[in-house]
Amino acid sequence: MSRILEKPRTVVSPEHCKGCGLCVMACPKDCLMQLATFNSKGYHPSSYKGEGCTGCGMCFYSCPEPAAITVYKKGAEYPDD
């Protein structure tokens, strides 16, 4: 199932993240954070705080890992979990 998003949101894939923190620094809305938990490679992955994303994409372009960050803008089709 998927749905059309009314609000933008960013998703970090914890296993693709190397915990560099660049996306956290890049987000102008301060809506990303690093988790205290470890992923399987021993990094603290970043995560969306759940509020405030404008879909500006800056975190996406700041991230060195190809598949770590996906930004869904307003009106995007979002795969429901």
Place this chain on the structure above:
Amino acid sequence: MAKLILQKPKGFYDSFYRKPGDKENTHYCPGCGHGIIHKLIAEAIEDFGIGDRTIMVSPVGCSVFVYYYFNTGNIQVAHGRAPAVATGIKRANPNSIVISYQGDGDLAAIGGNNILQAANRGEHITVFFVNNAIYGMTGGQLAPTTLPGMKTSTTPYGRDIQNEGPPMKVVELLSSLDGPTYLERTAVMSNASIAKTRKAIRKALQCQIDGLGFSMVEMLSACNSGWKVDPKEQYKWMEEMMLPTFPLGVVKDVREEREGWFRETRTMTDEAIKQELDLTMPEPTIFPSELKKGSYHNPSIKLAGFGGQGILSAGAMLANAGMEQALETSWIPSYGPEMRGGTAYCFVNLSNKPIGSPTVTNPDVLMAFNRPSLEKFEAEVKPGGLLMYDSTIIDIEPTRKDIEVLPVPATQIAEDLGNTRMANTVMVGAYIAQTGIMAPAAIDQTLPLALKRKTMVDANKKALAAGVDYVMSR
């Protein structure tokens, strides 16, 4: 229409299948600038729809594995040589989009002249130059672009410009040439600078797509491991250390003044090439071999022994004769630094079809002239192949049962003829007799080419005949 979802660009492979182990993530350190730059390039390739005609040339350096990631044509080349290889690819395929991806050690140090010449020719390629002011891959040595005062493993007290000179400003250097069309320096160190880099990458690619000539973007990029700074501090470091030396911006842009053009490829027939080079080839004198004992067609041959045993000349005898018999032929030597006593190998291919690679990993025929060669290479012979060895000086026997084994007391036969140095020629005689691949007269005819001492030609003809006789009378 702007994309509603920003996700892993299609310029990347879905799965990095060439990469050992983890096929999802890059091999780069957390926070490495290469990863960000890869993403910007992959996105541009997707957006421009050029994936099917793009060829990435990967350098030596941390980005040596560019070919793991990009869903394009890929080739990885020798250190610093990417502009030369890119030139060849582009000229042979003028419709392709050729990207030379290089680090600062690769481009500005060992490959300095390569980039200079390609830029000067105005070669229709795009260079993405990742300047992180250090040799990242090898553990943080000084690069031509290392900053004044910057500590590296080879400048433990910091770069001293009286000792190492000042940092090299590559785009400025290239801008003094008439060749290049578009040169810009950007940085990957903030949202705004990343957005500018993204634009510059697109301009550089568009320049090539439009046939406007040489384009290059120098990108200041983080190597937190090499600099020994935390990724969270890396951009501050760049601002303080890199920006004072490397000003950002367009250094040269004459796209408006240039007219797009695309090279015509010219293919020449063999006949045309011969005519052009004024090569009038005499018809070869073919000596039909009446020796037909075995049936070894188109053999890949490895000859191995000590330097000084005439390994390379034995190979040359076969190769020269092969050419005269109008066979496709290759001969390449491989030897240690010693003139005598070191190892000496050579590879020979004789074929009535074009030869792909001149190297021979699994030979059809192995000629072993000393014990270490037999021990080392016996296992490499193809099943059903032929192993010949000098049984005068090799005191062990081969153990393989799935190959034909022919011991030849070559050194003894040569000594009986008065000179042990002709054991190589005896072995060649034994080989042609065993296989019937060519007549002794074919080798006789070209012996003067393979022998350094021309006075030895007649003696070697006898040695060749003795090798033939040894096999024919077995």
